[in-house]
Amino acid sequence: MLKKNPFIIVTAMLLLLAATPNGASAAPTLRTMFKPLLADPLEPRIAVMPWLDDDFLQLDIGTSADLYQSANGNFAFGIDFGTYSLLQRSDNFKFPVDTIDYLFGVNFSWKEQLDIDGLPFDEFSARLRISHISAHFEDGHYDEEADEWLNEEDCPYGIPFTYSREFVNLVVALSEENNRVYLGYQYLYHTIPDDIGRHAFQAGVEIATPGETYLAADFKLLPEWNDEKERTDGFRGTWNLQAGWRLTALGMENVRLAYNYFTGMSRHGMYFYDDESYSTLGVIVDL
Template sequence: MLKKITSLLAVILLTLSSIPAAQSAPTLDTLFEPLVADPMEPRIAVMPWLDDDYLQLDIGSSADLYQNDDGTMAFGIDFGTWSLLQRSSNFKFPVDAIDYMFGVNFSMKQQLEESPLPFDEFSARIRLSHISAHFEDGHYDEEAGEWMHEEACPFGIPFTYSREFINILLALSAEDYRVYLGYQYLWHTIPDEINRHSLQAGVELSTPGNTYLAADFKLLPVWDNDLEKTDSFKGTWNLQAGWRLTAIGAENVRIAYNYFNGMSRHGMYFYNDESYSTLGVIVDL
């Protein structure tokens, strides 16, 4: 595990050292616009569940370290955490589970001139990333001295969850909408009997009054406890409706409603089929 993390950090440092200094000023204004409804996009968000006593707390962002003079190519980094907190009395939020992600990305953008399609821009992003997940103190019963719901986990608790992957996204966009298609391949994973492939697609629409609609769809492998491997796929949806607070000068802040249905986004629960709604605030840096 430490060797893999060290190797990925070495790739980042070697790439950074090859960037011309005059063009390497970091910027959060990334060439590839972050996906609006993808729950695994690095972001800052506070999203309480509406149908259970949980709260999602996301802290992270992507940053371009280099963009060429033409604004058609960029290299950047991604850092993110996705936390699942329990909501309890006295304003306490024990952390049940948390995922950590870091990596590098390469992106490009090209204007479409005289295109027969109803789009005026093509963009793409390739990510090389590491992600790991962990149960925390909120999943541990201190009085009993044992992990909670250990019987529900097919691997026992604690168990190691670690993935290194390449993610490729292609997008077509116009002024008020964008569609995208993606593919992800795991070149290393623990547990190891997991299908290495997953697919992604989505659409984003700007609607009147600084509102928007977005849908993110993933085809993710499903764990079969009897076979002790993934043996099928399930569609996983995240539907989002939101309002950007542009009218009050906070154009980077949006109030968003999400409906999630499918395989859990949290590594410690990757074998779980979940359905829930959230309502909260997302900040786009």
């Protein structure tokens, strides 16, 4: 089993290393060296985001934690855990789960101060992730009266089907105070189903605005499913635009009230072939 899944070996080695202090901070901390990307919908976080144009609710539960930080404060590695759920909103305060994605992995981060004339940024940072993500349809996607899965005819594979990916993700960023620009690249080194494009690209910007408010945009080029070819072919631009307010004045500096507009390929693995557009308004907690 270990030979077939080297990710388990890498994870175990990093956890053992994290437990061995060597002149640096080895105590786990939720204040990660690389700050979470504000508008990336697949960043580990705690979030409750109702859709404004449909009876759905996004519920995210997860976090990143640095297990080790170097003595000079410019290198760290840690772990990521996250679940991303799509719930249906129904009567009597019920929320059947339509689909859920599970993510876990390890990350390495690095930062360096900059002093370059004419450059409006004073810090360069980078984060490398090695992660696994799987996705599953749940009871909310099943019609018990009809004894069938919902929208089964739209899925290119029989329902239920196995969705599992292991990937490497690299993000590099330039930042100053609460302003940041970044670029990213992701490579799938293993995927089920296997007729999925291996490459994805990312770019984003975060801009601080008056009164603890901010604007952020996350853009991805993701593999687009082609029904005729029965595989992904080319890319589809995917945007998540966010306007938010940090509740610092209320003593909750890690809490954001945020509005999102999402358009592009679904963030949920079970809907990897689906194109979506929707708006959400809710609360995000950055631990």
